[in-house]
Amino acid sequence: MDTFVLLAQGLAGAMEPMNLLYALIGVTIGTAVGVLPGIGPALTVALLLPVTYRLDPGGSLIMFAGIYYGGMYGGSTTSILLNTPGESASIITALEGNKMARAGRGGPALATAAIGSFVAGLLATLALAFVAPWVVRFALSLGPADYFALMVLAFVTVSAALGDSALRGLTALFIGLALATVGIDLQTGQARMTFGIPDLLDGIEVTTLAVALFAVGETLKMAASPSAGAEKIEAVKGSVWMSREDWKRSWKPWLRGTLIGFPIGSMPAGGADVASFLSYSAERSFARHPEEFGNGAIEGVAGPEAANNASAAGTLVPLLTLGLPTTATAAIILAAFQQFGLQPGPLLFANNAELVWSLIASLLVANLMLIVLNLPMIGLWVRLLTIPRHWLYAGILSFATLGTIGANPSVFELGLLLAFGLLGYGLRRFDYPIAPVVVGLILGPLAEQQLRRALAIAQGDPVILVSSPVALVLYGIAIVAVLVPLILRLRGRGKVLAQLASDED
């Protein structure tokens, strides 16, 4: 019952006129930026973080929630109308959705994606509200050693379990961890890896790194590769409304997608792309017309799109309750919290209950706004897709530097942006995943804190790290998460894993 009361209070807070306005601005710009080709949710939230700098924490996080959900929505529009999905989680949507659009059924494809996202977002956000207090209760019983084990598990799943090479995933993670050692050590005040440069004392800004890797790196990569040609945009012909048959074929995939997406998103085991991939194969096996798959089956849009959004809400479970970001997007949201001195985790629910619950409630509000905003305004979003590449990337770069300048207008910070942008290009060139770098930077200091706290309690005896049952179970899962993909790869099943690789969200 407690949850109902808290959620109702949160809704009351989210319905305040100013907060409604923040949510509306958030979903609008989130969708607008998310729709742009080549921009996934991680880049959307990183680019738009500076917009929220000067607001109060409550308003800022509400706007941010809108940006997050809006970015997810926008991505699905891109992948249906353009064959290059803006976000990796939408690759599956592109598979069937783009075929539907080519067959002149773009309207119903967009509609089932939008309504499916709404249904999934609604159910998954409610699930988040009910699951979170339980996880918080569990989290409060964890010691520093358990937390460290949890972070090791997150490191492993983000970097090594998915993707086509554990070597490259781990390398990306350790680059992030190395960057995380820069700055003042929180426990002793000791400056580390600063080379006497005062600008480095505060450490490396997560947003600078994320914007550089995603925006600058991606722009350089696009400019350099001759094969990245223009894609054909499918016009939306006919009605956007779904026929009775479309509804009948869509509602079960929506629910199944939600059921698959939420648990996968809430486990520290990869992001939305895994969920949408699994939902797609589930729909194919359930379908009454399996021969339509690959030629524009509406189930293949409805299910994965729902799974995609449900897992986006699921990601917030470990983020809010444990302070554990499992995707690059979640890592940037964590940075958004930190700019207000808030540390997500069980204590956030105790100390800032009002803020957390109005954030969760505003996700519900944002979800409702999105469906109202998206179906009638689809024509406007489609026009955004027609922006020529040279203007698009010039604009992206201007915005990327705007965020850095707004946070810290120094030549040094812009130099870092350029350096990390070149790093991002190099990582892309050699097929390294990007997300582990960002997760390593933000989770590195937290993992170190927990490790040192655990060791300090045991007066330096490392046995403490493996002496609690919870920690042992977590390490066990981590080992399985490394070994299973390794075996699959050795047996020639690496292709499937490569498809699951999360490049961006």
Place this chain on the structure above:
Amino acid sequence: MSTGNPRRPDRPVLVIAAALFALAALIVWQTREMQVAATYARVGPRQFPYVVAAGLAALGVGTVIAALRGSFPEREKEEFGPMAWIVAGLVIQMLILRTAGFSVATGILFALSARGFGRRPVWLSFLIGTVFSFLIWILFARGLQLSLPAGPLERLFF
């Protein structure tokens, strides 16, 4: 395989491995230089950087092996000309931001990036970019109180 010949090592990947070793060495050197109070000898600010350095070195070894076996994915040939335009844009913006102000500096970045994607003439892109950046400046510096450097152009209006 980029080399096409399984016995020839993948040179760029060897460079990556060297960079990983260099980074590990840099961390070890910097961490040794630190003055740490004796109380923290066992659990202090030093251990974690050492762990990271060890990890980087191990991954460097793995990368060398991958380079010798040629197991990195194939890379397509890329053009560096367009990249040079964009990098030049970023460098110029960084250097003149303080004196020229946000709009003009970002206008140059805008124009040179568009040029990197093949858009000509540069002066027209520069005009478009400067107007675009000026609108952004009004929105963010005036509307959202972000501290974006003002130059002659901005002071002309505000």
